[in-house]
Amino acid sequence: MNPSETSKPRNSADFFEMLRLRGNALPKRLKQCAEYVAANPAVVAVSTVAELAAGAQVPPSAFMRFCQEMGFSGFSEMQKLFREEYSQNWPDYASRLSKLRNGDAQAPQFLLAEFAEAGRTSIESLTRTIDPDALRRAVAVLAGARTIHLVGLRRTFPVATYLAYAFEKMQIPAILHSGTGNLSSAHLIGQGDALIAISFAPYTPDTIALAESAVKRNADVVVITDLPTSPLARIDAVRFMVPEVDVGAFRSLSATLTLAMTLAVGVGTQRRAL
């Protein structure tokens, strides 16, 4: 470790700042590496030294020297940084969950920190995984509907009620199917209507049934669920998979609500434009 070495970058912003400062002072081959990495940051996360070296047109050993020159112990350490940024380093809540179970004397503010992080992570990854086209289609379908039906039971009931509130506030006709009194409300849904069905594992059968029945009745369906293996994902509909993070046995709803708000307001503005 010679004294000219700068300290290790902690994130990619650090890293690129360092490149900016020291980039021009590097020897030829290392400069090639710097330029290649700057131009293809994402590729670093998913490639081997040999591949990157080939891309930068230098031998692998030169690339290794580059990594060390940037303050890392080697390529692996540098790659770790890019991988974390790239995958957002989804925290390992499974292991925290056991901590939650064992250490029963958890101070509430630690819990708050956990839930806050779960919420942030969920929202962050929502924005990266949502298909803009699906969003557009969902908004179009809902804006064109005569009546919007809403169903979400148990853990997703808050989302359904939020949508009901938002639509009411914008004076868009919407019906919340809550299952009160165990009445079947499937017959309310007809052609020209749309249904937003929300369900996470364990999937409430009533929600699935209502969604299936809506499809049979030629209503448009928008599905919000968690996984492609969900029974709701089998339905012919505009589908959203929301990457909500579990903390212990509880699931953050932040991302789902964010999506719900987006749909509601999107529909509102589109209707007004018509």
Added chain:
Amino acid sequence: MNPSETSKPRNSADFFEMLRLRGNALPKRLKQCAEYVAANPAVVAVSTVAELAAGAQVPPSAFMRFCQEMGFSGFSEMQKLFREEYSQNWPDYASRLSKLRNGDAQAPQFLLAEFAEAGRTSIESLTRTIDPDALRRAVAVLAGARTIHLVGLRRTFPVATYLAYAFEKMQIPAILHSGTGNLSSAHLIGQGDALIAISFAPYTPDTIALAESAVKRNADVVVITDLPTSPLARIDAVRFMVPEVDVGAFRSLSATLTLAMTLAVGVGTQRRAL
């Protein structure tokens, strides 16, 4: 290669389609893999078998079997698919943002970005402003209550229903006061009970009335509201001011829900410890 094996997926859409179709028919461990992969697709691109297996809580060999069951020769081949897909999507990120800024402000993904930002900000400032001592007191009060009453109407109704769900799941006696049928339910609250009252501007009079009546009946009250000038803030109670960010006429609920989860789980663990 047995005949039941499906042909190799060519892209991630293929892959998720296969998961959707065959996911439920898989044996337990392989299903865990399927779900983990579905929930964390980006992580697959940048992780090792061992890491993913740990994430899915299966041994590495099970994860290998999963890859082969999905039609790949092994993990490396499957990872290749994810790497290709995901390193292609990345460069769009910067251009996507600028497109968002330039393009019409009504595009749904622009809305999504706004709401996501609002949610993040709200949660962030919640963790900064919450008083740990108030949290501790609230949890103590609620954990000691015979029955926990919940009230939150209109825009805060989703929070109240979320709490109701959480308490039910943990088998903690809780009553959701929803005002259905316009029946007064204030008389249900008595000494030894606790009430969580949630209200944001414009404050629903029923919520305030119920909270005041609970105080008169010597019940403990926990208040979640937005401003110190709120009528709920005048009540003798453990008080939380949640700094939710408004987007247009709509308010993110992310921070409020995060606080609600914290209270619920905090009470749950504390009760179990008693």
Added chain:
DNA sequence: GTGGGAATGGAATGAAAATTCCATAAGCAC
């Protein structure tokens, strides 16, 4: 219960990748 077949987990193996080392080449001062 009991037998058979599928599923599982752990340890052994082999391949691939990162990292180091060293001989050679290039640049530079004198």
Added chain:
DNA sequence: GTGCTTATGGAATTTTCATTCCATTCCCAC
């Protein structure tokens, strides 16, 4: 040009990781 320092490329080494194999367990049918 000569000697010295720094840079370079390829090959050897070591570490990490994917993959396979097999003994054990689990589950279901009878």
